Amino acid sequence: MTQLGEIQQAILNGESATVGSLPVPESYRGVTVHADEVDMFEGLESRDKDPRKSLHVDDVPVPELGPGEALVAVMASAINYNTVWTSIFEPIPTFKFLRKYGKLSPLAKRHDLPYHVVGSDLSGVVLRTGVGVHTWKPGDEVVAHCLNVELESPDGHNDTMLDTEQRIWGFETNFGGLAEIALVKANQLMPKPDHLTWEEAASPGLVNSTAYRQLVSRNGADMKQGDVVLIWGASGGLGSYATQYALNGGAIPVCVVSSPEKAAICRKLGAELIIDRSAEAYKFWKSDTEQDPKEWQRFGAKIRELTGGDDPDIVFEHPGRETFGASVYAARKGGTIVTCASTSGYMHQYDNRYLWMNLKRIIGSHFANYRESWEANRLISKGLIHPTLSKTYPLEETGQAALDVHRNAHQGKVGVLALAPQEGLGVRDEEKRAKHIEGINAFRGA
Incomplete structure (x- = not known):
């Protein structure tokens, strides 16, 4: 049996505490992109670029463990x-x-490689910790959030998202979570929810923390009871958590989806006010350069029809270019548009009269700090927020999993198994799981 096989077997046997006595292998399998292939899609439209061609599963060396860091055996x-x-x-x-990060210090230089091990979520078991790590030890079952910070500047000590060297692990750093072993800073680690499987526990990290900051935190929209919250893509990776937070927080979600199937998922979560934008046939853009304000007005009227005359107090934005004009229009006077992404395009256009004359605010929100991520994970652990996992692929089919997300051919989150040989493993509290199984499985098979 290989060294990695011994680690895997110990975890599967419920003997995670013993992994600290097992040798760490010299290499592991990770999902990578290659620096010499960055031009492979040149001339193609974004929608025609195929992640199955660019994502590889390679054997790569285990990185050197530095101070304040941890190596994690990734289960999912x-x-x-x-x-x-x-x-x-x-x-x-x-x-x-990676090149920019590599210039920061000799330790950061490890990340500047001709391959990039990707992935910003994981669940797994701590294998080793570096000098200066006191909270975590080998054998701890963990999940990781994706905020990587240095905190040598004063800027980040009020909110670590403002650190001058803030990065997203597995995207702006190397050695990410779509792999059998990952390298993280110890202050990325959080306890694995003990009623979830490995793949369920791995799926909330990035999107759950992002939605928490964007909607609940004072750093975001600071949602309160009774707020009308317009949620784009309400059955998707981000929107499914925003919908749960709105419902749990006493707000009134207005869920925007693109199919009857996605509407059904929102209803399963408990939402009642739903707009199927495909059925309504909204076309916010007349052409590539001109939007249609009459469609904004029709959209706003539909929202008021559902809410009994109320405009949204908060608009939960992430599609970006395609929807941003409508979002600014639809928010109530004095309302908030909070945005964390631009999956349909980064160059947003909106009519500023609706913003300035109606005293609306646009807030930029990016991932979450450790406190916010911890709180979001705590709500998962308590069964108050549930994972939205719909489908899981093996590591070898990560390209297909990414293609599903690229083409929006998925619901909720798409998981990837690493050292976990099959789904359904890793549950430590069956009694708690039984209490929440309906919520846990809400997106399964969707």
């Missing part, structure tokens, strides 16, 4: 849109991030 991971961006080399190849 998940796909986020940043892995899609990485795989199609947009908006820029991530090797530019």
Whole structure:
């Protein structure tokens, strides 16, 4: 049996505490993109770029463990849109991030390689910790959030997302979670929810923390009871968590989806006010350069029809270019548009009269700090927020998993198994799981 096989077997046997006595292998399998392939999709439209061609499963060396860091045996991971961006080399190849990071210090130089091990989620078991790590030890079952910070500047000590050297692990750094072993900073680690399987526990990290900051935190929209919250893509990776937070927080979600199947998922979560934008046939753009304000007005009227006359207090934005004009229009006077992404394009256009004359606010929100991520994970652990995993692929089929997300051919989150040989493993509290099984399985088979 290989060294990695021994580690895997110990974890599967419920003997995670013993992994600290087992040798760490010299190499592992990781999902990579290659620096010499960054031009492979040149001339193609974004939608035609195929992650199956650019994402490879390679044997790569285990990186040197530095102070304040941990090596984790990865049981499962998940796909986020940043892995899609990485795989199609947009908006820029991530090797530019790795080169910049590599200039920071001799320790950071490890990340500047001709291959990039990707992935910003994981669940697994701590194998080793570096000098200066006191909270975590080998054998701990963990999940990881994706905020990588240095905190040598004062800027980040009020909110670590403002650190001058803030990066997203597995996107702007190397040695990510779509692999059998990952390298993280110890302050990325959080306890694995004990009622979830490995793949379920791996799936919330990035999107759950992002939605928490964007909607609940004072650093985001600071949602309160009774707020009308317009949620784009309400059954997707981000939107499915925003919908849960709105419902749990006493707000009133208005869920925007693109099919009856996605509407059904939102209803299963408990949402009642749903707009199927495909059925309504909204066309916010007349052409590539001109939007249609009459469609904004028709959209706003539909929202008021559902809410009994109320406009949204908060608009949960992430599609970007395609929807942003409508979002600014639809928010109530004094309302908030909070945005964390631009999956349909980065160059947003909106009519500023609706913003300035109606005293609306646009807030930029990016991932979450450790406190926010911890709180979001705590809610998962308590069974108040549930994973939205719909489908899981083996590590060898990560390219297909990324293609599903790229083409929006998925619901909720798409998981990837690493050292976990099959789904359904890793549950430590069956009684708690039984209480929440309906919520846990809400997206299964969708």
